[in-house]
Amino acid sequence: SLSERLTATFAHLRGKGRLTAADIDSTVREIRRALLDADVALEVVKAFTAAIRTRALGKEVSEALNPAQQVVKIVDEELVSVLGGSTRRLHLAKVPPTVILLAGLQGAGKTTLAGKLGRALAAEGHTPLLAACDLQRPDAVTQLRVIGEQAGVPVFAPEPGNGVGDPVRVARDAVVEAGAKQYDVVIVDTAGRLGVDAELMDQAKRIREAVQPDEVLFVIDAMTGQDAAATARAFRDGVGLTGVVLSKLDGDTRGGAALSVVSVTGAPILYASTGEGLDDFEVFHPDRMSRRILD
Amino acid sequence: FGGSRPIDEQTWEQLEDALILGDLGAEASERLVAGLRAQAERLQVRDERDLRSMLRDALAEELSENDPTLHLRRPADAEGRALPAVVLVVGVNGVGKTTTIGKFARFLSRLGKRVMVGAADTFRAAAVEQLATWAERGGAEVVRPERAGQDPASVAYQAVAHGIEENADVVLIDTAGRLQTKAGLMDELSKIRRVVEKLAPVAEVLLVLDATTGRNGIAQAEAFLNHAGATGIVLTKLDGSAKGGFVLSAREEAGIPIKLIGVGEGIDDLHAFNAEAFARDLVG
Numbered sequence: 386s387l388s389e390r391l392t393a394t395f396a397h398l399r400g401k402g403r404l405t406a407a408d409i410d411s412t413v414r415e416i417r418r419a420l421l422d423a424d425v426a427l428e429v430v431k432a433f434t435a436a437i438r439t440r441a442l443g444k445e446v447s448e449a450l451n452p453a454q455q456v457v458k459i460v461d462e463e464l465v466s467v468l469g470g471s472t473r474r475l476h477l478a479k480v481p482p483t484v485i486l487l488a489g490l491q492g493a494g495k496t497t498l499a500g501k502l503g504r505a506l507a508a509e510g511h512t513p514l515l516a517a518c519d520l521q522r523p524d525a526v527t528q529l530r531v532i533g534e535q536a537g538v539p540v541f542a543p544e545p546g547n548g549v550g551d552p553v554r555v556a557r558d559a560v561v562e563a564g565a566k567q568y569d570v571v572i573v574d575t576a577g578r579l580g581v582d583a584e585l586m587d588q589a590k591r592i593r594e595a596v597q598p599d600e601v602l603f604v605i606d607a608m609t610g611q612d613a614a615a616t617a618r619a620f621r622d623g624v625g626l627t628g629v630v631l632s633k634l635d636g637d638t639r640g641g642a643a644l645s646v647v648s649v650t651g652a653p654i655l656y657a658s659t660g661e662g663l664d665d666f667e668v669f670h671p672d673r674m675s676r677r678i679l680d
Numbered sequence: 681f682g683g684s685r686p687i688d689e690q691t692w693e694q695l696e697d698a699l700i701l702g703d704l705g706a707e708a709s710e711r712l713v714a715g716l717r718a719q720a721e722r723l724q725v726r727d728e729r730d731l732r733s734m735l736r737d738a739l740a741e742e743l744s745e746n747d748p749t750l751h752l753r754r755p756a757d758a759e760g761r762a763l764p765a766v767v768l769v770v771g772v773n774g775v776g777k778t779t780t781i782g783k784f785a786r787f788l789s790r791l792g793k794r795v796m797v798g799a800a801d802t803f804r805a806a807a808v809e810q811l812a813t814w815a816e817r818g819g820a821e822v823v824r825p826e827r828a829g830q831d832p833a834s835v836a837y838q839a840v841a842h843g844i845e846e847n848a849d850v851v852l853i854d855t856a857g858r859l860q861t862k863a864g865l866m867d868e869l870s871k872i873r874r875v876v877e878k879l880a881p882v883a884e885v886l887l888v889l890d891a892t893t894g895r896n897g898i899a900q901a902e903a904f905l906n907h908a909g910a911t912g913i914v915l916t917k918l919d920g921s922a923k924g925g926f927v928l929s930a931r932e933e934a935g936i937p938i939k940l941i942g943v944g945e946g947i948d949d950l951h952a953f954n955a956e957a958f959a960r961d962l963v964g
């Protein structure tokens with residue numbers, strides 16, 4: 386853990402009296418290594434440790450009874466501040482329906498999330514409609530239908546998918562359907578796509594323009610490594626993001642991707658998906674995530 | 681280009697950064713660059729391009745240390761009759777197992793093999809339908825569960841039994857995604873393997889790993905080696921910006937060779953692993 390590493394580093398420095406800039410440098414190197422080992426993206430580690438270094442040079446560390454713990458406390462505070470700083474509730478439209486667009490890489494957990502989010506909103510008294518706009522992945526429409534059934538949430542799936550149908554049109558029609566049938570939330574599931582796929586990023590942008598969503602949620606696998614920064618940037622610039630959902634947090638990955646994505650996009654992590662079940666869904670806890678990354 | 685590029689302190693930093701960005705990990709990146717630095721000193725290397733080529737060679741060499749051949753020869757039973765080569769496909773959720781089976785079926789069918797696939801993911805929504813679609817595209821027959829929520833080991837058994845009956849050359853078994861931290865699910869996988877082995881030896885256990893994964897890929901390799909006896913890695917989604925560098929440590933820790941790579945969502949997007957090409961993509 387970072388705490389153990391820094392305690393060892395400072396034990397080595399104890400009895401030296403004042404901490405020098407070189408001492409702080411070796412401390413910052415430990416922090417850098419810990420964050421990289423936790424999968425935080427390199428550019429984010431560099432910016433983050435620069436901020437830590439500035440604070441670590443100050444009196445709060447040099448005059449601390451236990452400087453190692455003080456540095457760990459600073460890192461934890463900075464991490465929680467970035468991860469949770471702009472935390473908020475879901476944006477709901479003034480005039481329904483609220484439109485939530487799900488986007489992300491292949492296999493991140495979007496389709497499953499559509500069911501979870503729908504179910505959670507229904508439990509809060511909403512009337513959600515799931516829109517099957519992944520017309521590409523084999524049997525994605527069927528998958529969403531089954532999930533909708535399990536979640537007790539209706540699914541709008543006018544096209545069979547498997548290459549047939551236009552996702553932009555289905556998305557637009559889903560919002561019209563919601564208006565007509567009085568659903569107050571539309572959750573749009575889309576095909577997984579690469580940040581480097583210009584054509585599909587453009588499609589995502591056109592889906593967004595067609596439905597003017599109240600939320601564009603970037604769904605990312607918590608075990609994502611260095612690529613989290615490049616991918617988050619591509620989706621931020623290509624589609625636009627308002628919020629993030631971290632998935633598969635029930636695994637044992639440290640989850641540094643959380644820091645990467647928030648740092649690069651400025652969008653808050655709203656939810657955490659913690660399993661394959663429809664109820665494995667919760668509000669995101671920045672303090673828990675910080676402890677997990679620094680563990 | 682023309683002239684040589686001189687080496688300075690920045691050169692070493694840039695090389696190390698490139699490896700870290702490729703998910704090699706901080707420790708492995710430092711080790712490789714330190715080794716390279718010592719080697720460059722000894723050999724009086726002056727041009728940065730030579731450094732890069734030395735680094736590529738070092739990486740490629742490490743990645744080639746395990747045999748990347750796919751073992752698909754049909755084994756014989758006690759009476760000397762040919763059994764199908766059975767391949768289990770395993771890995772965590774969403775990495776590309778089902779898609780890879782479709783691609784692999786196509787690849788094998790093109791070689792004239794008779795391929796059968798077993799839909800032993802009896803848990804996830806529309807998993808059987810998705811596999812059936814891929815099987816059809818790949819020219820393989822699909823063995824579906826007889827009832828909803830059927831024990832996956834039983835479906836796998838039925839698929840192999842049917843493959844033996846039909847004289848299939850290869851039986852590919854799809855399994856549900858499972859995080860390696862779930863003890864019950866990892867036990868289920870061991871059971872699937874044991875049950876299948878009552879009918880035929882398992883020729884390959886392909887562990888599918890997603891190139892976008894960070895350090896956790898190493899833990900996945902170790903766990904699937906211990907619980908399923910993984911014999912080969914399929915590294916998918918290399919058509920994206922991720923490099924999948926964690927496989928270097930996975931190979932070191934678990935000793936599983938990388939045999940195949942997935943480079944897209946199309947049926948032909950499956951290629952044999954090439955260590956030199958991989959190293960070149962990582963180092964530049």
Ligand SMILES: Nc1nc2c(ncn2[C@@H]2O[C@H](COP(=O)(O)OP(=O)(O)OP(=O)(O)O)[C@@H](O)[C@H]2O)c(=O)[nH]1
Nearest residue numbers: 491492493494495496497577633658659660773774
């Ligand atoms: N363990 C675990 N598995 C999850 C979680 N969320 C989703 N999954 C699983 O991850 C796999 C992929 O989920 P999908 O919902 O199909 O992902 P997707 O983003 O829609 O995938 P594409 O449409 O192909 O891009 C499935 O096996 C899900 O059951 C989670 O929080 N924990």
Ligand SMILES: Nc1nc2c(ncn2[C@@H]2O[C@H](COP(=O)(O)OP(=O)(O)OP(=O)(O)O)[C@@H](O)[C@H]2O)c(=O)[nH]1
Nearest residue numbers: 491492773774775776777778779857917942943944
């Ligand atoms: N870009 C790209 N996408 C891929 C590749 N391989 C698979 N995919 C996509 O990744 C997503 C998940 O693929 P699946 O085959 O469903 O993965 P899985 O491991 O079977 O998932 P579960 O059964 O839910 O655990 C799909 O959208 C695939 O099209 C690849 O090599 N490149």
Ligand SMILES: [Mg+2]
Nearest residue numbers: 495496519525
């Ligand atoms: Mg999906």
Ligand SMILES: [Mg+2]
Nearest residue numbers: 777778801807
């Ligand atoms: Mg699957």
